[in-house]
Amino acid sequence: MANYFNTLPLREKLNQLGVCDFMDSSEFLDGVSAVKGKKLVIVGCGAQGLNQGLNLRDSGLDVSYTLRKEAIENKRDSWKNATENNFAVGTYEELIPNADVVVNLTPDKQHTSVVTSIMPLMKEGATLMYSHGFNIVEEGMQIRKDLTVIMVAPKCPGSEVRAEYVRGFGVPTLIAVHPENDPQGKGLAQAKAYCVGTGGHKAGVLKSSFVAEVKSDLMGEQTILCGLLQTGSILSFDKMIEKGIDAGYASKLVQYGVEVITEALKQGGITAMMDRLNNIAKIKAFEVSEELKTIMRPLFQKHQDDIMSGEFSRIMMEDWANGDKNLLAWRAETGETAFEKTPAGDVKIGDQEYFDNYTLMVAFVRAGVELAFETMVDAGIKPESAYYESLHETPLIANTIARKKLFEMNRVISDTAEYGCYLFDQACKPLLSDFMKKVDTDLVGKNFNEGKDGAVDNRALIAVNDALRSHQVEVVGAELRKAMTAMKSIKTV
Amino acid sequence: MSEPLVHIQNLTLQYQSKVVLKDLNWVINHGENWLLSGASGSGKTSLAKIIAGLQPSIGTVKINFNTQSNLPAKALYVESWYQFKNVEGVANFYYQQRYTSQQTKDILTVNAELMAYGKENNLDFSEVEILLNAFGFSALKNSQLIELSSGEHKKLQLVKALWLKPHLLIIDQPYTGLDAASRQNLNNLLDEVTKFGVQLILICSDAQIELPKSINHFAEIKETQFVELNSRQMMSVLPERPMRELPNFLKIPPPYSSDTIVKMIDINISYGEKQVLKNINWHVKAGEKWLLQGPNGSGKSTLLSLINGDHPQSYANTLYLFGNKRGSGESIWDIKQHIGLISPEFHWYFDASSTVWQSIASGLYDTVGLFQTLPYSKSAQVDELIEFFGLTENKNELLSTLPLGKQRLVLLARTIIKNPELLILDEPCQGLDQSQTTYFNHLVDELCSNGVTLIYVGHFESALPECLEKRIVLENGEIKSVGTLLESCITEEEILIN
Numbered sequence: 001m002a003n004y005f006n007t008l009p010l011r012e013k014l015n016q017l018g019v020c021d022f023m024d025s026s027e028f029l030d031g032v033s034a035v036k037g038k039k040l041v042i043v044g045c046g047a048q049g050l051n052q053g054l055n056l057r058d059s060g061l062d063v064s065y066t067l068r069k070e071a072i073e074n075k076r077d078s079w080k081n082a083t084e085n086n087f088a089v090g091t092y093e094e095l096i097p098n099a100d101v102v103v104n105l106t107p108d109k110q111h112t113s114v115v116t117s118i119m120p121l122m123k124e125g126a127t128l129m130y131s132h133g134f135n136i137v138e139e140g141m142q143i144r145k146d147l148t149v150i151m152v153a154p155k156c157p158g159s160e161v162r163a164e165y166v167r168g169f170g171v172p173t174l175i176a177v178h179p180e181n182d183p184q185g186k187g188l189a190q191a192k193a194y195c196v197g198t199g200g201h202k203a204g205v206l207k208s209s210f211v212a213e214v215k216s217d218l219m220g221e222q223t224i225l226c227g228l229l230q231t232g233s234i235l236s237f238d239k240m241i242e243k244g245i246d247a248g249y250a251s252k253l254v255q256y257g258v259e260v261i262t263e264a265l266k267q268g269g270i271t272a273m274m275d276r277l278n279n280i281a282k283i284k285a286f287e288v289s290e291e292l293k294t295i296m297r298p299l300f301q302k303h304q305d306d307i308m309s310g311e312f313s314r315i316m317m318e319d320w321a322n323g324d325k326n327l328l329a330w331r332a333e334t335g336e337t338a339f340e341k342t343p344a345g346d347v348k349i350g351d352q353e354y355f356d357n358y359t360l361m362v363a364f365v366r367a368g369v370e371l372a373f374e375t376m377v378d379a380g381i382k383p384e385s386a387y388y389e390s391l392h393e394t395p396l397i398a399n400t401i402a403r404k405k406l407f408e409m410n411r412v413i414s415d416t417a418e419y420g421c422y423l424f425d426q427a428c429k430p431l432l433s434d435f436m437k438k439v440d441t442d443l444v445g446k447n448f449n450e451g452k453d454g455a456v457d458n459r460a461l462i463a464v465n466d467a468l469r470s471h472q473v474e475v476v477g478a479e480l481r482k483a484m485t486a487m488k489s490i491k492t493v
Numbered sequence: 494m495s496e497p498l499v500h501i502q503n504l505t506l507q508y509q510s511k512v513v514l515k516d517l518n519w520v521i522n523h524g525e526n527w528l529l530s531g532a533s534g535s536g537k538t539s540l541a542k543i544i545a546g547l548q549p550s551i552g553t554v555k556i557n558f559n560t561q562s563n564l565p566a567k568a569l570y571v572e573s574w575y576q577f578k579n580v581e582g583v584a585n586f587y588y589q590q591r592y593t594s595q596q597t598k599d600i601l602t603v604n605a606e607l608m609a610y611g612k613e614n615n616l617d618f619s620e621v622e623i624l625l626n627a628f629g630f631s632a633l634k635n636s637q638l639i640e641l642s643s644g645e646h647k648k649l650q651l652v653k654a655l656w657l658k659p660h661l662l663i664i665d666q667p668y669t670g671l672d673a674a675s676r677q678n679l680n681n682l683l684d685e686v687t688k689f690g691v692q693l694i695l696i697c698s699d700a701q702i703e704l705p706k707s708i709n710h711f712a713e714i715k716e717t718q719f720v721e722l723n724s725r726q727m728m729s730v731l732p733e734r735p736m737r738e739l740p741n742f743l744k745i746p747p748p749y750s751s752d753t754i755v756k757m758i759d760i761n762i763s764y765g766e767k768q769v770l771k772n773i774n775w776h777v778k779a780g781e782k783w784l785l786q787g788p789n790g791s792g793k794s795t796l797l798s799l800i801n802g803d804h805p806q807s808y809a810n811t812l813y814l815f816g817n818k819r820g821s822g823e824s825i826w827d828i829k830q831h832i833g834l835i836s837p838e839f840h841w842y843f844d845a846s847s848t849v850w851q852s853i854a855s856g857l858y859d860t861v862g863l864f865q866t867l868p869y870s871k872s873a874q875v876d877e878l879i880e881f882f883g884l885t886e887n888k889n890e891l892l893s894t895l896p897l898g899k900q901r902l903v904l905l906a907r908t909i910i911k912n913p914e915l916l917i918l919d920e921p922c923q924g925l926d927q928s929q930t931t932y933f934n935h936l937v938d939e940l941c942s943n944g945v946t947l948i949y950v951g952h953f954e955s956a957l958p959e960c961l962e963k964r965i966v967l968e969n970g971e972i973k974s975v976g977t978l979l980e981s982c983i984t985e986e987e988i989l990i991n
Contacts (some may be wrong), residue, residue: 060823081594167862
């Protein structure tokens with residue numbers, strides 16, 4: 001199988017990268033009718049599979065699950081999830097031949113084997129749905145020409161998909177139709193209807209393409225979302241220990257700080273996050289993040305280049321074939337860091353203290369979000385797509401760190417994200433070693449404002465505020481966030 | 494020992510521009526156990542939290558624990574509601590999540606929770622068994638916290654508090670959601686711990702409810718002041734709220750789409766080995782007024798969740814709602830549009846970041862939080878209902894900033910805003926003071942005169958609306974009795990159970 005993207009002429013590459021349409025709610029007035037009465041068969045019953053299925057059934061649709069024979073015979077968790085909630089469960093042979101829409105919600109790594117086994121069983125003219133385009137775009141999976149191939153990707157963990165649905169709302173969702181597989185032209189109508197069935201149409205839907213989704217998703221997850229949060233957390237913790245800050249305090253500050261800080265990001269973008277700092281701290285965080293952007297820009301560009309050329313997926317699939325040798329080594333290394341091994345202390349840290357005593361992380365987040373966004377846009381990805389894969393997802397990942405630190409984050413995210421995260425982290429730490437030598441406890445561990453006169457120069461402050469507010473990620477973000485303001489916050493502290 | 498246990502001087506508490514407590518003084522001497530009452534919103538909960546050190550205030554609060562005693566030197570406050578967290582510290586659960594079976598075991602079991610608590614506080618594990626038995630909780634030891642009902646969560650908090658035996662134990666609304674037998678057991682256990690030197694402050698405004706014998710001092714908060722009472726009988730009688738005329742749009746009979754509102758045929762619900770509903774057959778016809786009763790954990794909430802479209806297992810049962818078979822292609826929103834529902838759990842999980850106006854308006858769309866713009870005619874009805882409930886001055890305030898009793902009134906208004914065919918009122922008056930309860934029951938009677946169908950859950954001794962005419966009683970997941978309210982003979986045994 002050849003990398004699909006690389007088979008395209010430049011014109012078509014740009015064309016598919018540029019599919020990006022923030023859909024008006026009037027596009028969903030037909031509700032679920034395009035899939036009503038059709039047989040929806042979901043492959044896999046993990047967190048996404050179960051929760052999407054519960055929503056679809058509660059929207060009046062016909063949902064059942066198909067699992068591998070061993071999962072059924074051994075009554076694995078996926079089998080229990082489905083049967084205990086009264087869904088019909090069957091093997092591929094039993095359910096796929098009658099399915100109108102087969103929904104593939106298995107992990108990326110299994111896609112080739114799953115799709116290879118189900119495709120011959122699918123009936124003529126049926127639809128195959130993905131929630132991530134890696135298999136189609138990077139692995140170049142060829143789908144039978146009579147089948148329609150669509151994507152519906154809720155941009156939240158499965159539990160949120162369910163929680164928002166039952167209260168009458170939804171989560172932001174990305175939909176796409178594969179241009180090589182839309183023989184009857186029904187792909188978009190079905191993707192929209194499926195999206196309504198999960199409740200996604202109420203929180204903002206972005207029409208994208210398989211290509212744009214993959215190239216932006218990979219970029220976001222390995223740089224700002226997972227990679228930089230991991231690097232920043234480890235470096236911050238180590239710095240505090242080096243400077244004699246109490247280890248329990250340092251551990252707590254790092255574990256929960258990123259969640260508290262990025263909650264402001266979710267509500268009001270970089271601007272709201274930076275506005276939580278005092279003026280002097282804000283100017284300092286701005287300067288530090290400018291420096292970080294200069295240092296890290298080449299690394300961000302390298303990641304984007306390798307993603308575009310297919311080099312990234314090539315080496316990752318090589319590692320898959322090699323029994324995950326690199327992945328497992330890096331995972332073990334992450335589990336052994338001092339941050340991971342130091343439990344959070346039993347100290348109370350107030351909401352504002354997370355900003356004042358962890359200004360360094362604010363600078364990391366601003367630098368990472370803006371860099372990832374700029375690099376994606378420079379590579380031909382549209383700003384709306386870039387927003388979803390940078391700023392929008394940062395608080396969601398931060399929440400996994402607050403739950404159980406980095407090891408947990410890497411367990412929860414997809415296998416491609418985990419691999420990319422380590423790759424970034426390995427390269428970023430040495431890159432920042434000179435920078436970190438200059439960092440002291442005023443930026444991380446102690447209150448930045450302590451012992452300082454809070455006065456600032458008017459013009460300096462105005463210039464900083466202007467630079468922050470006029471950045472394209474802020475302009476696009478303000479528009480997109482309007483559609484999702486009603487989402488509840490996820491909170492650990 | 495001459496120093497009092499609690500000495501409060503000139504305590505003042507202001508919430509935004511409103512003075513809640515002003516120059517309050519209160520002395521609690523050793524050996525005293527207090528009952529604190531007051532109208533909804535009078536500041537009882539705030540005062541309790543201040544004493545427990547959970548909320549700041551102006552003035553001095555001195556606590557002198559007896560250094561001779563070996564009880565934990567602690568003022569423990571037990572909230573009237575409790576939000577648990579999963580093992581990762583996340584408290585983001587959603588309404589009715591407990592009915593969905595999920596294999597991710599990231600929520601503690603009752604047993605694990607108690608083990609952790611006992612270890613943290615160095616407690617004797619043999620004692621907790623006695624407490625669990627007293628509350629009929631032993632069977633729930635292996636349940637995950639999320640599977641517990643609101644009443645069961647309450648009991649778990651009480652078990653933990655009684656096990657710890659803190660020097661000062663403050664319990665906010667100890668009896669809400671508890672059945673009669675559990676209340677009696679609680680009172681005995683409270684009396685028991687006072688013998689070890691635990692001192693009590695119980696916050697409760699219900700003048701009828703039976704208290705532990707050890708309660709020997711009474712007080713109430715009245716217009717920002719602390720007033721000590723000679724006896725419980727001196728508790729202020731709240732003025733009855735004048736009934737206003739029902740808005741016209743609520744006088745119109747609901748448009749029934751079918752004569753059959755609910756029809757259950759041999760309903761069975763179980764989680765793994767545990768069966769929570771057994772062979773339930775029940776028929777609710779349009780316009781009927783039902784009272785649903787049963788002890789804590791008898792299956793009442795599960796039964797109602799089937800009607801409200803909230804239970805995943807309803808797809809595998811024979812159930813007709815509003816004339817249609819469940820699972821025949823309808824969405825849960827098709828079902829909910831016929832129903833106005835309120836329950837303690839619904840309140841618990843409601844979106845606290847909505848304003849009063851938005852909360853009520855969201856009832857038109859059955860959503861938790863408002864995501865739509867209302868047409869003028871509807872928004873005028875919301876205003877009218879807000880006026881009717883006397884909430885106009887609160888209409889732009891966040892729901893979470895109001896006292897619990899008022900929040901409950903707001904959610905009641907949300908329940909009726911669309912003039913639904915079926916009203917499900919599951920302990921609607923929990924958290925209301927007496928004048929609010931009387932007012933609300935009158936209101937239900939008046940609303941019901943337009944022919945709405947009603948299912949009302951209420952414990953026996955609490956005040957009930959007069960319009961109720963039929964009764965169904967559950968016990969251990971089975972129907973114990975069903976018939977008209979007049980026929981059903983109330984035996985001593987039943988009073989005890991309920």
